Amino acid sequence: MDISAEKNLVRELAKRYAEIAANEANAERKARIIDNNSLTPGRPVVWIDEVPWHEMNFDGSLTIQCERPEFAEVERFFRIMLFRWKNMQADMVAEDAYYVHKAYKTTGIGVSVVEDTVATDTKNHIISHRYDDQLDTEEKAERLRLPVVTAHPEADAKKLEFAGSLIGDIFSLLGGIVKGRRKITLRSQTPVLTIGQ
Numbered sequence: 573m574d575i576s577a578e579k580n581l582v583r584e585l586a587k588r589y590a591e592i593a594a595n596e597a598n599a600e601r602k603a604r605i606i607d608n609n610s611l612t613p614g615r616p617v618v619w620i621d622e623v624p625w626h627e628m629n630f631d632g633s634l635t636i637q638c639e640r641p642e643f644a645e646v647e648r649f650f651r652i653m654l655f656r657w658k659n660m661q662a663d664m665v666a667e668d669a670y671y672v673h674k675a676y677k678t679t680g681i682g683v684s685v686v687e688d689t690v691a692t693d694t695k696n697h698i699i700s701h702r703y704d705d706q707l708d709t710e711e712k713a714e715r716l717r718l719p720v721v722t723a724h725p726e727a728d729a730k731k732l733e734f735a736g737s738l739i740g741d742i743f744s745l746l747g748g749i750v751k752g753r754r755k756i757t758l759r760s761q762t763p764v765l766t767i768g769q
Contacts, residue, residue, distance in 0.1 A: 578643040585650035593668040618662040626695040639716040752769035
């Protein structure tokens with residue numbers, strides 16, 4: 573597929589998702605989530621997560637057609653969100669946004685995972701784990717350290733520029749969340765560790 577065809581395909585998916593994000597059901601579900609998190613009595617929130625996506629493509633709607641990885645990543649997001657909306661909404665909220673994940677590097681915490689895994693399906697990321705205890709003595713616990721996280725703003729700028737050129741007229745290019753507007757924004761893939769707060 574040539575680059576203009578890939579761009580057109582992703583843009584059409586983005587437009588369909590933008591229509592879903594404008595649906596009034598999203599505001600109701602956001603209010604339910606806020607109420608739940610505020611401990612207001614009411615129906616609990618129902619989410620369907622940990623989906624084995626490789627098993628869900630029964631109708632071909634999840635088949636990635638873009639060959640270029642940067643287009644395929646955006647296509648995958650919109651295809652999954654459209655599939656979820658059509659087939660298993662529960663209390664799903666279609667946000668009026670496309671998030672670009674921040675680029676960073678971390679030194680880690682001083683220990684790495686040592687584990688045995690068992691997978692009944694090698695295509696599934698949901699597998700069974702048995703972890704080795706690496707902190708069973710005080711000496712081993714002393715290996716723990718605060719990670720040093722290094723941001724890569726130049727990579728972030730390139731990713732935002734790509735997303736903006738691809739779908740910037742469908743979603744506004746913003747550095748943060750602005751209520752009531754579609755947006756492309758940077759989002760960290762992992763929580764930020766803050767000490768002393």
